[in-house]
Amino acid sequence: xxxxxxxxxxxxxxxxxxxxxxxxxxxxxxxxxxxxxxxxxxxxxxxxxxxxxxxxxxxxxxxxxxxxxxxxxxxxxxxxxxxxxxxxxxxxxxxxxxxxxxxxxxxxxxxxxxxxxxxxxxxxxxxxxxxxxxxxxxxxxxxxxxxxxxxxxxxxxxxxxxxxxxxxxxxxxxxxxxxxxxxxxxxxxxxxxxxxxxxxxxxxxxxxxxxxxxxxxxxxxxxxxxxxxxxxxxxxxxxxxxxxxxxxxxxxxxxxxxxxxxxxxxxxxxxxxxxxxxxxxxxxxxxxxxxxxxxxxxxxxxxxxxxxxxxxxxxxxxxxxxxxxxxxxxxxxxxxxxxxxxxxxxxxxxxxxxxxxxxxxxxxxxxxxxxxxxxxxxxxxxxxxxxxxxxxxxxxxxxxxxxxxxxxxxx
Amino acid sequence: xxxxxxxxxxxxxxxxxxxxxxxxxxxxxxxxxxxxxxxxxxxxxxxxxxxxxxxxxxxxxxxxxxxxxxxxxxxxxxxxxxxxxxxxxxxxxxxxxxxxxxxxxxxxxxxxxxxxxxxxxxxxxxxxxxxxxxxxxxxxxxxxxxxxxxxxxxxxxxxxxxxxxxxxxxxxxxxxxxxxxxxxxxxxxxxxxxxxxxxxxxxxxxxxxxxxxxxxxxxxxxxxxxxxxxxxxxxxxxxxxxxxxxxxxxxxxxxxxxxxxxxxxxxxxxxxxxxxxxxxxxxxxxxxxxxxxxxxxxxxxxxxxxxxxxxxxxxxxxxxxxxxxxxxxxxxxxxxxxxxxxxxxxxxxxxxxxxxxxxxxxxxxxxxxxxxxxxxxxxxxxxxxxxxxxxxxxxxxxxxxxxxxxxxxxx
Numbered sequence: 020x021x022x023x024x025x026x027x028x029x030x031x032x033x034x035x036x037x038x039x040x041x042x043x044x045x046x047x048x049x050x051x052x053x054x055x056x057x058x059x060x061x062x063x064x065x066x067x068x069x070x071x072x073x074x075x076x077x078x079x080x081x082x083x084x085x086x087x088x089x090x091x092x093x094x095x096x097x098x099x100x101x102x103x104x105x106x107x108x109x110x111x112x113x114x115x116x117x118x119x120x121x122x123x124x125x126x127x128x129x130x131x132x133x134x135x136x137x138x139x140x141x142x143x144x145x146x147x148x149x150x151x152x153x154x155x156x157x158x159x160x161x162x163x164x165x166x167x168x169x170x171x172x173x174x175x176x177x178x179x180x181x182x183x184x185x186x187x188x189x190x191x192x193x194x195x196x197x198x199x200x201x202x203x204x205x206x207x208x209x210x211x212x213x214x215x216x217x218x219x220x221x222x223x224x225x226x227x228x229x230x231x232x233x234x235x236x237x238x239x240x241x242x243x244x245x246x247x248x249x250x251x252x253x254x255x256x257x258x259x260x261x262x263x264x265x266x267x268x269x270x271x272x273x274x275x276x277x278x279x280x281x282x283x284x285x286x287x288x289x290x291x292x293x294x295x296x297x298x299x300x301x302x303x304x305x306x307x308x309x310x311x312x313x314x315x316x317x318x319x320x321x322x323x324x325x326x327x328x329x330x331x332x333x334x335x336x337x338x339x340x341x342x343x344x345x346x347x348x349x350x351x352x353x354x355x356x357x358x359x360x361x362x363x364x365x366x367x368x369x370x371x372x373x374x375x376x377x378x379x380x381x382x383x384x385x386x387x388x389x390x391x392x393x394x395x396x397x398x399x400x401x402x403x404x405x406x407x408x409x410x411x412x413x414x415x416x417x418x419x420x421x422x423x424x425x426x427x428x429x430x
Numbered sequence: 431x432x433x434x435x436x437x438x439x440x441x442x443x444x445x446x447x448x449x450x451x452x453x454x455x456x457x458x459x460x461x462x463x464x465x466x467x468x469x470x471x472x473x474x475x476x477x478x479x480x481x482x483x484x485x486x487x488x489x490x491x492x493x494x495x496x497x498x499x500x501x502x503x504x505x506x507x508x509x510x511x512x513x514x515x516x517x518x519x520x521x522x523x524x525x526x527x528x529x530x531x532x533x534x535x536x537x538x539x540x541x542x543x544x545x546x547x548x549x550x551x552x553x554x555x556x557x558x559x560x561x562x563x564x565x566x567x568x569x570x571x572x573x574x575x576x577x578x579x580x581x582x583x584x585x586x587x588x589x590x591x592x593x594x595x596x597x598x599x600x601x602x603x604x605x606x607x608x609x610x611x612x613x614x615x616x617x618x619x620x621x622x623x624x625x626x627x628x629x630x631x632x633x634x635x636x637x638x639x640x641x642x643x644x645x646x647x648x649x650x651x652x653x654x655x656x657x658x659x660x661x662x663x664x665x666x667x668x669x670x671x672x673x674x675x676x677x678x679x680x681x682x683x684x685x686x687x688x689x690x691x692x693x694x695x696x697x698x699x700x701x702x703x704x705x706x707x708x709x710x711x712x713x714x715x716x717x718x719x720x721x722x723x724x725x726x727x728x729x730x731x732x733x734x735x736x737x738x739x740x741x742x743x744x745x746x747x748x749x750x751x752x753x754x755x756x757x758x759x760x761x762x763x764x765x766x767x768x769x770x771x772x773x774x775x776x777x778x779x780x781x782x783x784x785x786x787x788x789x790x791x792x793x794x795x796x797x798x799x800x801x802x803x804x805x806x807x808x809x810x811x812x813x814x815x816x817x818x819x820x821x822x823x824x825x826x827x828x829x830x831x832x833x834x835x836x837x838x839x840x841x
Binding site for chain 2: 064081082083084090091094098100101117119167171173206207406409410413414416417
């Protein structure tokens with residue numbers, strides 16, 4: 020049963036599917052409307068701060084820190100936990116997998132994206148993805164427990180090796196963090212740990228393909244200096260239970276294999292309209308599919324000035340979420356809709372302790388300590404809850420100043 | 431394979447089983463010995479700070495905060511993760527369940543205790559225990575996810591009820607914390623949450639039986655005022671999948687049933703010597719079973735002045751662990767062994783926000799805010815790692831001052 024609330028009879032109803040960056044930004048901006056009541060649906064009762072997922076996977080942060088409880092966040096937003104099974108655009112009704120139905124006047128699709136294996140054999144079975152808290156938890160368990168298994172003679176030494184596929188920001192950040200974790204663990208498993216390796220694999224010609232070549236070069240040099248083996252132009256053709264195989268016949272044996280090489284929108288929503296190669300729904304200049312359906316974030320295919328769809332990153336989702344809320348309110352006041360314009364504030368990736376790359380625009384780029392501090396500050400600023408912000412800040416003080424990584428395995 | 435370390439040929443070898451309060455205190459004090467090398471064995475690579483387990487169970491603290499990684503703690507102590515299968519006291523050899531064997535010159539048993547159901551039907555199947563991180567995680571999941579299931583109509587309203595069996599400090603602390611969690615959740619599930627109840631059940635005539643009757647009375651009054659239903663003199667005869675049944679025919683229907691009513695030492699070690707009713711091994715005045723085997727903490731049955739075994743609490747374990755380390759070092763310097771004497775520094779239990787009872791000795795007792803601050807300060811002081819201490823301190827500031835409980839369900 021959906022909790023009925025008094026206003027529903029008089030107010031219009033906006034339903035947001037997905038409590039990620041885009042969905043929350045939209046719900047937050049719409050919640051004080053006198054005309055609309057807002058319902059937010061997600062299968063999890065928290066917003067996952069996925070840019071820091073790699074720190075949970077490498078045991079730097081506890082998982083609670085990057086999961087922001089949405090129920091408590093905005094009192095005016097009705098939260099419903101559930102999976103959406105179908106949408107009837109004629110009756111304007113959503114059906115959840117539990118059978119519960121919810122009517123909407125406006126529907127905002129903010130359903131995000133998921134990892135894709137590109138159909139490469141063995142990847143789904145033998146590689147970790149890194150999209151959810153559960154994924155990060157499994158990676159962390161694999162990274163840490165392998166040392167004990169090897170020490171006990173239950174696994175061969177090569178199991179300590181880690182291979183990460185995908186040279187985008189996620190792969191780069193993960194490779195740097197794994198390398199730092201491996202270095203720290205040397206003190207605890209003195210006899211076996213020095214043998215552990217980490218390899219970062221990219222199919223294209225350079226790391227961070229969406230960045231300026233100079234940033235790619237700096238990243239390659241920095242990772243290499245940290246001991247990460249970087250393999251570019253290397254296409255994976257198969258994953259097995261103990262290795263990755265490449266097109267050129269090479270093979271990397273590794274106990275922990277992480278797939279961070281590609282993200283697509285969920286196919287589930289294709290029935291709503293035309294989609295691009297990444298399953299992203301093509302929207303008009305107002306981010307609309309129809310008068311009453313809006314799409315924001317990773318799930319929306321919206322072209323930039325050159326005609327390529329905008330990247331699947333948090334700033335795009337947040338700006339789009341806010342834009343849709345603004346348009347819904349404009350329409351109610353009888354104003355015309357405005358086209359969405361993305362203000363590109365640049366991009367950044369952290370490589371390791373005191374090392375990052377930042378690109379503010381085509382001219383302003385910087386690397387190293389200053390870039391890393393910028394990265395820290397911006398990530399803290401983007402975190403939703405004061406509590407999570409404090410907690411992560413305290414953890415980072417320990418990680419980066421006191422230098423005691425949190426490294427408990429509690430399962 | 432056990433990692434060999436150079437000193438082993440020349441040094442004697444002390445093996446500590448169990449990384450709880452007693453085992454760690456002993457290992458820590460013995461680790462700088464020139465005569466002994468120290469190995470610590472535990473099935474988990476962390477010390478569990480069990481006095482705060484109830485805060486993990488009620489979503490106030492993340493589980494990482496109360497799990498202190500032992501590998502990194504003391505460099506001189508060799509840590510082995512494993513389950514001890516058997517001990518051969520003649521050859522002085524321990525066998526782990528993996529088959530690995532470890533020889534010792536001195537063995538320190540610090541194996542702690544576990545929950546007991548007293549053989550009451552249904553308790554093992556239908557009640558949560560609260561001894562491990564996993565137990566706390568399951569309680570948290572049950573407490574939080576029940577609200578969603580009830581809202582979705584998948585569970586009846588009575589599922590929101592919580593019943594806790596055991597009126598000792600654990601039961602009292604848990605009941606208070608559950609009551610505060612239920613009050614906080616009212617804001618999120620306005621229509622169903624006000625129906626939730628929490629009942630604390632004690633078989634004896636009063637709560638906190640080991641405390642002064644005045645403290646029991648204060649605790650009963652305070653819990654009642656907080657909305658906890660307290661049932662004393664109530665013997666559980668059966669647990670079902672939805673309720674607890676009592677000797678007088680009464681029944682309490684509750685979705686979350688927690689058993690905090692009794693703790694015994696593991697039966698696994700009974701083969702070593704004479705045990706008391708709680709499976710605790712009877713030791714001599716030096717805490718010895720034999721020249722080379724020592725027992726500390728919950729696993730040891732050591733009489734107080736009145737002949738009753740000392741309580742199973744952290745201060746006893748810590749003092750005994752240190753005592754054994756001291757005796758081993760005395761013996762090496764040719765000194766005679768000293769009998770163990772427990773210095774009772776009192777006991778305390780927290781009831782809720784700004785409410786606790788503290789008994790320093792038979793004369794000095796206090797309650798309320800001052801007692802609560804004493805409780806906070808002492809628990810922070812007893813935490814092993816600076817990192818955990820900082821992290822819990824930050825969380826408590828949020829919980830008690832900013833009043834935003836951490837309440838993420840990430841699974």
